[in-house]
Amino acid sequence: MPQGKMLQVGPTGNVVLVTCCDKNGRANIITVGMCMPISIDPPQVCIGIAPERYSHDLILEQGEFVVNSPSIVLKDKMHLCGIKSGKDLDKFKEFGLTPIPAKMVRPPLIKECFGHIECEVVNRVKCGDHTLFVGGVLSASADEEVLVNGNLDALKAQPIVQKNYVYYTIKDARALP
DSSP: OOTTOOOOOOOEEEOEEEEEEOTTOOEEEEEESOEEEEETTTTEEEEEEOTTSHHHHHHHHHOEEEEEEOBGGGHHHHHHHHHSOSSSOOHHHHHTOOEEOOSSSSSOEETTSSEEEEEEEEEEEEETTEEEEEEEEEEEEEOGGGEETTEEOHHHHOBOEEETTEEEOOOOOOOOO
16 A cells, blocks of 8 residues: 555444535435444534535534434445435435424434434534534433343344445354453
C-alpha cells in the first residue's frame, strides 16, 4: 500500500435507520452505520452523518432524531433507505415502512423496527468527513418479543451488522469464558 494512503475498509458494526423531519414535519429515513451509546449518565447516543446527506441538515436544523433498530428481515429496505435520497422521495411510502408517532420528538418511529431511541441533539462535532450528532435520550422502547427480563435478546432481535456493505446478523451467542 502506498505511504499516506489508508485502506478503504468502511465501518464495521450495527446498522440503524434514523428518522428525522423538516420544519414542516415531513419525515425522512437515513441508514446509518455509525451509531453507538456515548454516555450512560445522562443517557446519550452518537450518530455519524456526512454533511452532504439530506438528513444531515434536517437534524442540524430541527435538533432531533430517532434511532430505529431494524432486524435482518429489513436488510433490503434498510439498504434502499441508504442509497436513495429522501429529498424528493418519501421513503416510508416507497419502501413500505410504517411511521408511528414518537412520544417526545417530531420524527416518527418505524413500526417494523424492534427498537427505538428518541433523541434531542445536545452536541455535534465535526470529525473528518462526518458530523457526529450526540443525542440526549428522551425515550427508549423495544418490542416485547425481543426482550428477556427487560433486556434486549440479540438472538431474538437479529440486529443488522455490516462490513463493507455485506449484511449479517447474530445467529449464535455463546458466553465467553
